Amino acid sequence: MIKKNTKEENTERVEKSKNPTFQLVRGTKDILPDEQSYFLWIFDQVRAVANSYGFSLIETPIIEKTNLFVRGVGKQTDIVEKEMFSFTDQGNENLTLRPEGTAPVARAYIEHGMVTWPQPVKLWYFGKMLRHERPQAGRLREFHQFGFESLGSDDPMIDAQIIFLSYKIMKQLGLDVSVAINSIGTEECRNQYKKVLVDYFRTKRSELSDEAKKLLTKNPLRILDSKDENLLPIIEQAPQIFDYLSNASREHFLKVMDYLDELDVPVILKPTLVRGLDYYTKTVFEIWSGEEETSRQSALGGGGRYDDLVELLGGRPTPAAGVAVGVERVISLLKEKNITPPSDYQPDIFVAQLGEEAKRKSLLLFEELRSAGIKVAESLSKEGLKSQLEKADKLKVKYAIILGQKEILDGTVMLRDMENGIQEVIDMKKVVVEVKKRLEKQIRVQAEQIKEEKV
Numbered sequence: 001m002i003k004k005n006t007k008e009e010n011t012e013r014v015e016k017s018k019n020p021t022f023q024l025v026r027g028t029k030d031i032l033p034d035e036q037s038y039f040l041w042i043f044d045q046v047r048a049v050a051n052s053y054g055f056s057l058i059e060t061p062i063i064e065k066t067n068l069f070v071r072g073v074g075k076q077t078d079i080v081e082k083e084m085f086s087f088t089d090q091g092n093e094n095l096t097l098r099p100e101g102t103a104p105v106a107r108a109y110i111e112h113g114m115v116t117w118p119q120p121v122k123l124w125y126f127g128k129m130l131r132h133e134r135p136q137a138g139r140l141r142e143f144h145q146f147g148f149e150s151l152g153s154d155d156p157m158i159d160a161q162i163i164f165l166s167y168k169i170m171k172q173l174g175l176d177v178s179v180a181i182n183s184i185g186t187e188e189c190r191n192q193y194k195k196v197l198v199d200y201f202r203t204k205r206s207e208l209s210d211e212a213k214k215l216l217t218k219n220p221l222r223i224l225d226s227k228d229e230n231l232l233p234i235i236e237q238a239p240q241i242f243d244y245l246s247n248a249s250r251e252h253f254l255k256v257m258d259y260l261d262e263l264d265v266p267v268i269l270k271p272t273l274v275r276g277l278d279y280y281t282k283t284v285f286e287i288w289s290g291e292e293e294t295s296r297q298s299a300l301g302g303g304g305r306y307d308d309l310v311e312l313l314g315g316r317p318t319p320a321a322g323v324a325v326g327v328e329r330v331i332s333l334l335k336e337k338n339i340t341p342p343s344d345y346q347p348d349i350f351v352a353q354l355g356e357e358a359k360r361k362s363l364l365l366f367e368e369l370r371s372a373g374i375k376v377a378e379s380l381s382k383e384g385l386k387s388q389l390e391k392a393d394k395l396k397v398k399y400a401i402i403l404g405q406k407e408i409l410d411g412t413v414m415l416r417d418m419e420n421g422i423q424e425v426i427d428m429k430k431v432v433v434e435v436k437k438r439l440e441k442q443i444r445v446q447a448e449q450i451k452e453e454k455v
């Protein structure tokens with residue numbers, strides 16, 4: 001006999017659950033069963049697209065040597081300067097919890113001699129990333145990214161394909177997105193441009209914020225990325241990198257744009273887009289919800305070409321391009337737009353039982369139906385027929401099988417059509433065949449209806 005809690009005990013429990021002794025670390029989340037369906041849905045979509053475009057799944061560890069990111073992502077980036085969860089382990093090794101997936105993939109490419117595989121090596125991933133950012137809407141300390149990386153080709157078609165795949169996945173999820181794009185050229189193009197840009201911003205020094213003044217010596221391109229409203233008019237007037245691209249970089253960019261046009265991906269040219277990671281060369285892009293970015297939202301994803309990264313990490317020169325999309329940001333947007341994952345587990349039939357003997361038999365019947373490929377639901381812990389049928393109704397099953405004392409004695413079951421309530425008695429031995437017949441018939445009728453509607 002289960003003892004029921006008193007009202008006071010329940011109130012105490014609710015209070016305790018509001019303020020438990022142990023709570024989540026700031027910026028992290030439990031992903032409860034309700035939300036898992038979003039993750040699984042997105043994972044399945046990404047996997048299907050990755051498979052059809054020949055990308056193979058890779059998993060890299062959640063910890064890496066700190067230097068991988070210092071070198072790869074760049075010493076003067078926000079990630080390395082402020083956001084890494086780094087620690088020294090018991091063996092005095094400097095380790096970091098993975099803040100992004102590109103540097104680890106490039107490390108794996110070198111470490112496993114992928115340079116000898118057929119090029120380009122096309123990889124995808126779906127995993128946790130950790131960044132010590134100030135938690136706010138769309139900004140977590142532990143979050144998930146899915147990403148595509150294509151290493152070993154400098155063909156502009158690769159840039160276009162990477163953009164196309166991420167755009168396509170967003171579309172398949174029912175999201176309207178736009179792609180902001182730019183080219184930041186090669187290191188030589190950037191060095192030349194940086195000089196011109198610094199000269200320009202120096203003439204505006206008195207109007208620059210302290211943060212922008214700091215960036216002027218440290219990383220002047222990042223001023224272009226500023227969200228500071230006061231700086232926007234100055235940024236708008238700034239010289240544009242496009243005018244400083246080498247012929248090869250310009251040609252590359254024009255080809256990417258041409259392919260994207262061919263693939264019907266709407267892009268917005270954004271000359272101030274530079275991205276916050278140091279490994280980018282030539283194409284950079286971001287995926288935004290809707291027509292245009294607003295200061296209220298953050299990018300859903302971003303990426304670009306990183307032709308120097310593999311070499312920088314000790315490998316042979318290997319041109320590459322990739323993208324990563326923030327899964328939690330995609331889920332927030334899906335929820336905002338009231339888009340829910342399709343239910344892939346919609347039971348067809350419910351097994352209800354009355355009495356001890358029926359309960360025992362229903363376990364076996366459940367298994368027989370399940371083995372025959374029928375999606376079954378039950379509520380074996382519920383006793384009353386009414387509450388079981390209520391659950392069957394809630395689950396929107398087409399049929400319920402009712403097993404009572406009488407049916408057990410007769411070797412039969414009662415099959416109830418949940419739509420019209422009509423019940424028929426069926427031989428227990430034939431129940432699987434009969435249920436299958438009815439479900440198949442229903443599918444045929446539905447298909448006919450759809451056909452007629454189309455005509």
Ligand code: HAM
Pocket residue numbers: 099100101102131133138139140141143145147148149277299300301302303304306321322323324325326327328329
């Ligand atoms: P990223 O722009 O740093 O690029 O991150 C990509 C996406 O991850 C962002 O657009 C955002 O959706 C999500 N994201 C980043 N930080 C957070 C956060 N704190 N909370 C929630 N979501 C976040 C990269 O990581 C590059 N590795 C992309 C890439 C792949 N480039 C080439 N290949």
